[in-house]
Amino acid sequence: MWTCPRCGRTFKKQNQSHYCGKAPETIDEYIAAQPERAQKYLKEIRDVILAALPEAEERISWSMPTFWKKHNIIQFAAHKNHIGLYAGTEAVVEFGQRLKDYKTSKGAIQFLYDKPLPLDLIADIAEWCYKTGNHP
Secondary structure, eight states: OEEOTTTOOEESSTTOOOOSSSOOSSHHHHHHTSOHHHHHHHHHHHHHHHHHOTTOEEEEETTEEEEESSSEEEEEEEOSSEEEEEOOHHHHHHTTTTTTTSEEETTEEEEETTSOOOHHHHHHHHHHHHHHOOOO
8 A cells, every 4th residue: 555645645556646635627727737748748639639529528537638528538648658548449449550559458548758649640539439439
């Protein structure tokens, strides 16, 4: 067990990533609370998804930026070494060939901070998730 020295919460994993105190209520708050190197990537992903899904509503769900329209369409989040894009298992399978240069897992895609984001691919994944109803 590990106890956060700032907020006193206890976790199973050492140095567990979490929010100390009140979780962000908006995507702007979420981005502002992230390390500086992550903020640029988060803003780029947000902008490309906003352009691809102009009818979607922005929310925070599961403490992550989320695009929503009757259900969660797609989510993203900052991590220590990457940005995670959460599009669901079906999207990872559907875009498997285009994702071959990225680490993926069940429904998640990792974009490392030291590489440019594949913005066209992210837009295509977001649109596919919306059109097909496949979502995280």
